[in-house]
Amino acid sequence: MDWDKLRIFHAVADAGSLTHAGETLNLSQSAVSRQIRALEESLGTTLFHRHARGLILTEQGELLFDATTAMNKRLDAAVARIRDSVEEVFGDLRVTTTTGFGSLWLAKRLPLLYRRYPDLKIDLMLEEKVLDLPMREADVAIRMKEPSQADLVRLRLMTVRMRLYAVQSYLDAHGTPETMDDLAPHRLICQNTTSTQVSAGARLVHELMTHSIRSTLTVNNYFGVLQATLNGLGIGVLPDYVTEDHPQLVRVLDGVESNEVPVYLAYPEELRASRRIAAFREFILEQITEQRQRQKDGLEM
Structure with a gap:
């Protein structure tokens, strides 16, 4: 098998275009096209469906693309190991x-x-x-x-454990909860339980929601939860590792936390x-x- 043709095939399949692949490989469109035709002839099959919007892999093309993708990843690993044979970290x-x-x-x-x-x-x-x-x-x-x-x-x-935090200005304005039931009049800031997250965090939020909390702000990541909490919008459900870098956070309800993550x-x-x-x-x-x-x-x- 001609490795150079496989390299060109992979670039075309990845780009979906002879022109774009040629730009990546520094080859003309006609040179790329000749190599693809030669590869198809050597394999006795069609690798691409050709139409006005570009190129789409055939079933046989998909099989070959899977193989060349795996080959590229293995080559990347080999190159990384070779580079790691020197003393410097780079x-x-x-x-x-x-x-x-x-x-x-x-x-x-x-x-x-x-x-x-x-x-x-x-x-x-x-x-x-x-x-x-x-x-x-x-x-x-x-x-x-x-x-x-x-x-x-x-x-x-x-x-890591998920815990409840707020800034002092929020607690001064709205009061500090002493029990879980005291959370009802507060705004809870948390990840949406339908978003991808650790199960321990989702279970804690589900438990908190059973206490008739009237106002919530849900975000799809903890960075957003942190920013909203720091800006005094409510009580946030956050991982405990954030407290060192944000000492202005005050823990709320010391006994309330998720299982260990x-x-x-x-x-x-x-x-x-x-x-x-x-x-x-x-x-x-x-x-x-x-x-x-x-x-x-x-x-x-």
Whole structure:
């Protein structure tokens, strides 16, 4: 099989256009077209349906595209391992985590990581979807549950609980609840229970809603919940790790909280020796250790 033709086929299938693929490959449209025709002739099949709006893969084309996609991911992994054979920590590192954890905890700590390793190029992917690490959709993940995928190195980092918080100005204006029933006249700010989130958080919100709360503000991520809470709109349901960076938050109803949510760091077995992964892993562990020490010191004061 001609690898160059497969590379061109993959670019065309990905772009859906001979012209766009040619621009990516620095080839003319006619050169790309000749290579695709030659590949189809060698396989004895048609790979694309051609029409005025572009190109659509045939069933056989879909099979080949799946294969070339997997090949590209394996090649990316090989290149990453080769680059990691040198002493320096540099290059691309694709990190995936939830919108809440990524925006409220991780992002503000990255300047220190960049100061240590200025040649890193981090692609931070914040979404609730669980990306496929063995298929190299990301290099490393921080997840709010233990990963179930095989062939992963996994490390439990810490636990999180969802709790109730408000700013003092809101409590001064509206009163501080002493019991769950006292929440009824307050505005509750939380993630919508239909949005993707950890089940422990959703269960806590469901329980709170049984207390006849008259006004709510629902947001599809914890960053929005935090901003609304800091601006005095009500009592927010937030992960406990936000309090260190936002000391103006006052905990409401000390006994009310979700079950523990485990936080895991995971990456593919094939990247076990990666210097970039090791640098990121040790940095995260260091930050968590320092946070725990600050919390302990605060309790002892």
